[in-house]
Amino acid sequence: xxxxxxIDVDSGRPTYASDFIKHDIEEAVFLGHPALDNLVNTVLALxxxxxxNRRRGRIVEALLKEQGITAEMIENYRPSAxxxxxxxxxxxxxxxxTLRPLMRNGRLPIETDYDDKS
Amino acid sequence: MINRRSLIAGTAxxxxxxxxxxxxxxAATEGLLDLEPRGSLGRMERMPDLMLESLHDYTAGxxxxxxxxxxxxxxxxxxxxxxxxxxxxxxxxTQEVLELIGKxxxxxxxxxxxxxxxQVTWSAIEDRFNAEADRYLEEMESYDKRGPGTLELNPEMxxxxxxxxxxxxxxxxxxxxxxxxxxxxxxxxxxxHGIYGEGNVQDEIHAGSANKLPLPADGKxxxxxxxxxxxxxxxxxxxxxxPDAEVWALDIGGPMVRYGHMRSVDLxxxxxxxxxxxxxxxxxxxxxxxxxxxxxxxxMPEAVSKQVFAEAHRITRPGGYYYPIDFRSGRQARRRRTAxxxxxxxxxxxxxxxxxxxxxxxxxxxxxxxxxGLILQPDAPEVLRGFGIRHGVKV
Numbered sequence: 001x002x003x004x005x006x007i008d009v010d011s012g013r014p015t016y017a018s019d020f021i022k023h024d025i026e027e028a029v030f031l032g033h034p035a036l037d038n039l040v041n042t043v044l045a046l047x048x049x050x051x052x053n054r055r056r057g058r059i060v061e062a063l064l065k066e067q068g069i070t071a072e073m074i075e076n077y078r079p080s081a082x083x084x085x086x087x088x089x090x091x092x093x094x095x096x097x098t099l100r101p102l103m104r105n106g107r108l109p110i111e112t113d114y115d116d117k118s
Numbered sequence: 119m120i121n122r123r124s125l126i127a128g129t130a131x132x133x134x135x136x137x138x139x140x141x142x143x144x145a146a147t148e149g150l151l152d153l154e155p156r157g158s159l160g161r162m163e164r165m166p167d168l169m170l171e172s173l174h175d176y177t178a179g180x181x182x183x184x185x186x187x188x189x190x191x192x193x194x195x196x197x198x199x200x201x202x203x204x205x206x207x208x209x210x211x212t213q214e215v216l217e218l219i220g221k222x223x224x225x226x227x228x229x230x231x232x233x234x235x236x237q238v239t240w241s242a243i244e245d246r247f248n249a250e251a252d253r254y255l256e257e258m259e260s261y262d263k264r265g266p267g268t269l270e271l272n273p274e275m276x277x278x279x280x281x282x283x284x285x286x287x288x289x290x291x292x293x294x295x296x297x298x299x300x301x302x303x304x305x306x307x308x309x310x311h312g313i314y315g316e317g318n319v320q321d322e323i324h325a326g327s328a329n330k331l332p333l334p335a336d337g338k339x340x341x342x343x344x345x346x347x348x349x350x351x352x353x354x355x356x357x358x359x360x361p362d363a364e365v366w367a368l369d370i371g372g373p374m375v376r377y378g379h380m381r382s383v384d385l386x387x388x389x390x391x392x393x394x395x396x397x398x399x400x401x402x403x404x405x406x407x408x409x410x411x412x413x414x415x416x417x418m419p420e421a422v423s424k425q426v427f428a429e430a431h432r433i434t435r436p437g438g439y440y441y442p443i444d445f446r447s448g449r450q451a452r453r454r455r456t457a458x459x460x461x462x463x464x465x466x467x468x469x470x471x472x473x474x475x476x477x478x479x480x481x482x483x484x485x486x487x488x489x490x491g492l493i494l495q496p497d498a499p500e501v502l503r504g505f506g507i508r509h510g511v512k513v
Binding site for chain 2: 005006007009010012014015016017018020021022023025028030031032037040041043045047051053056059
């Protein structure tokens, strides 16, 4: 297990916190390769963020409903040409950012030198 | 508390544009800085922003779902044992079980997902409070010397290593993070979704336990101690039940008792919080009518547990009792434990930061209470559903 360490926060006030023994969870590999564990961490974090945004959307819709804008109106909304253009560009950016990394065809193990790329 | 209609009308200040709105202005006139940018839900101050609350909502939902993932992993384990012609109920060393199932993708993924969710749980809260550390520390400072109740902090005391681990992989553990109380309170609310399928937002689980604790035989309850109190939720339940009693709450975590005191002041509960060791409380002999603890012993080494039993016996008056609420273990351990159950217990100890839980489950808990002089009362009530009966009277 880790050695003792401490946490600093941006304040000059007393915190009454003490040194503690850091857990080594950041070094755990359960799925055979650290990149796989990291990927699951990212997937879960993304999943949480997506839900958080969906929940916010529900709140916004609930408030809009109080003002007479219904879920049916949202369902039936017809984007304008300007909406479509803007959203298409955002969609392209989002899809590329999230999926392009999966297509990477890495082949060089870490020990490969400059002249040895056969 | 933000007014939603005036929000739409544009006449109110948006809470999101000022992270320190809400009751701050009103509380400031009383000398207390009470930061509740989004108000409260009953006893629980809402998380300071919607994003954090929504991330936490996710983690609670995850915990409910993960019971299914864990069942699937358990079924996979049974399948592996069957494929290998091994009896899953036969006693087996942890190492053997690890070799058999540790690398199975379904089992490994269940564990990985659980820990990833745990890490999201903590990091979201930590980042939020750290971002305004000075303001939230100022808030706690404004409560430190205020009543009702009192707060005793001992920043110069030696903090023993056994208390300094990151239990539940909570950043800094109970002693090492300035906002340990905030982390613990908001984070563990999510835990209860995985155990009972519901949260503990109104401290209802602690209140339920406080209400079920038996009276001493003579009915006299003048002084009570919550030993290893964390943020004092059991103490708060006990003070509500026994408003005329002198209630003390003890924990080694300075930030934990500090947060507990702050919350108790907000709740109007007169509780004396002290930062001391459970195995060396400093209280006089025969001082308390009731000493209770809530899920404390599985977070201390066996040797310290024994010291705590002895200390609890010493400070309890004859006729009073010590009731250490904790996981079923020792003579009350569930009789049949599968190989997967053993694996999960080890895994929880190793990767979920339950540093001492393995020792706890191997200890003769009731026997050690008896050795300390506590007379067990097997007919006493189970004060936390599924956690057994540990009522030890001092004669």
